[in-house]
Amino acid sequence: MTVAFKDVKADLLDQIARGALRPGSLMPNETDLAESYGCARATVNRAMRELADEGIIERKRKAGTRVRMAPIRQARFAIPIVRDEIEALGAKYRYALVGRDVLPVPDWLRGRLGLQRGQDVLHLVCMHYADGVPYQHEDRWINPEVVPNVLKADFTASGPNEWLVSEIPFSDAEISFMAVEAENGLAEHLGCGEGAALFRIERTTWLQDRAITLVQLTYRRGHRMTTRY
Amino acid sequence: MTVAFKDVKADLLDQIARGALRPGSLMPNETDLAESYGCARATVNRAMRELADEGIIERKRKAGTRVRMAPIRQARFAIPIVRDEIEALGAKYRYALVGRDVLPVPDWLRGRLGLQRGQDVLHLVCMHYADGVPYQHEDRWINPEVVPNVLKADFTASGPNEWLVSEIPFSDAEISFMAVEAENGLAEHLGCGEGAALFRIERTTWLQDRAITLVQLTYRRGHRMTTRY
């Protein structure tokens, strides 16, 4: 039976978790490990590279590989698509367009989308419901310079996110998580008191240095975004 | 000049971003791509495997590789260590222990830490300051069954997180992000009004199915957690 890189990886992880390999300690080099596992160096390399990608160990040429003192454990979040999110709860998804406007880009937005003063942007406000109950409020700005078709698109039946993913790819994105206080309109749409603490995701996406869209996704009160790692 | 897997990856990404490879479309197989790039199949494989890991493309044996319709773009967050976070802002870090108690595990916590009724837990409340201004409030519960030394540890000078990472590894974790309203004590510690919306991270960590600790990290008002991908 040949030794798989998964075996090597699992064994190393196990040694770390059980304390056989202490944080900060120097691990054997690839050549030695390959010999002791009875496999090729490339196999050990693959295992250790994945551990390094996951932030468990730290590799430096010449200096060797060490177990990280404070593992930079990373969590991966699938960027949620609200329809899937709601259906995964076993609830029925419903969408509604609340508002649509084409207007000159506001000052606060100009820099973030990289636009010139006076250029038009499309502003959409939508609601997403789970079993008829407000679930998420979507406030979106789209740059028509990059996606001209968007001005002709009809968002009364389905949301702009679904339209955008089928229309245009993106190459970069920035995402932020934060807490906001429900102001007037938000509270009304989400069915909570004014001033309630709401969880919000804000995301900007670019295609080759040109901003496509900025969206604020605000969840109903009490929402949690969870992941295991 | 040999062709590197990064070149292949960058070229494929570029083709996707520019629309030459449409979402849903079938890509050539590894053998053909290797020939057209003039490199080994392993090189193409590495490039495509990374794209698949990142959720850009979807691979199935026999069926081939396709560009994802709705890219499951994933964001990776480095689990923040508050000291680093503050120092990265160029601010001076200060820590303070606010409260320490050993008490029978409360009902709401029992299930989450997998404890029996009546067992003791260590409860710590700490504050982290940036340039003397409240930055993060830490409310932590530690299971002394798993880390007995913790009852003898001194947390007046440095925080429990730094102690824990040097004392015990963990194998699994669950992390949640949410918004909470500042209740009385929290508002006072963080220097905000009662009822302010605050961003909170809640994390539970386990070592081999035994819960080590549950911590709630609540940030000062207006905090954002941001990442690019």
Next chain:
DNA sequence: TAGTGGTCTAGACCACTGA
């Protein structure tokens, strides 16, 4: 400057799964 990881190659066998 020597040791370590980073990567590429050419070839091979295997596992999965769609047609």
Next chain:
DNA sequence: CAGTGGTCTAGACCACTAC
């Protein structure tokens, strides 16, 4: 059952960097 990706090997050369 045949095509595709998944992985391993043995060897090689290279890039970085601690010493």
